Amino acid sequence: MAQFFSIHSHNPHSRLIRQAVTILRDEGVIIYPTDSCYALGCQVGNKNAMTRIRAIRQVDEKHHFTLVCRDLAEISHYAKVDNRQYRLLKANTPGSYTFILQASREVPRRLQHPKRYTIGIRVPDHPVVQALLAELNEPLLSSTLILPDDTFPLNDSQEIRDRMEHQVELIMDAGSCGIEMTSVIDLTGDVPELIRSGKGSLAPFGIDHG
Secondary structure, eight states, X not given: OOEEEEOOSSSOOHHHHHHHHHHHHTTOOEEEOOSSSOXXXXXXXXXXXXXXXXXXXXXXXXXXXXXXXXXXXXXXXXXXXXXXXXXXXXXXXXXXXXXXXXXXXXXXXXXXXXXXXXXXXXXXXXXXXXXXXXXXXXXXXXXXXXXXXXXXXXXXXXXHHHHHTTTOSEEEEOSOOOSOOOEEEEOSSSSOEEEEOXXXXXXXXXXXXX
């Protein structure tokens, strides 16, 4: 059964953050808040936890997992970033975006899109995530907490607990995160391409939502 932490959304207690990271390092799957909605997370190198997240979400190998990073420097370690992409990333991180980029050699093949060799990258603007990443000292492998047949991500802490307490090791409750997922922008082409319209504004990318 999952542990349940009530954690302050703007000033998370360092003891709870350390405990959460211990659970991650013990091959746990956690549910944590972001600046768009709740997400499932595990360590990048944890194959078993990744398989469990796929099963929870009921997604196949073509599903893009997201590497949740601290900053641009960490992004550049896991993705190939040219000058044009760098400027866009610098201007729009942290924020409610997931960017599709070419994976670097640091990214295990199992985390990449099987045909395109891409990876989703994200830098959330949320104190709890930033504290987790600082303590973990590496990215989180992440996927939105939206269950099969649900229209929207889970947001209510009691519903999350009722439905997920036997499937994960930790639930971090920081109050409502909303139910609007990130905007997903593919930066691998000559111009940014909209994959999913979400919380992040499309204006910085010159994308016409219409």
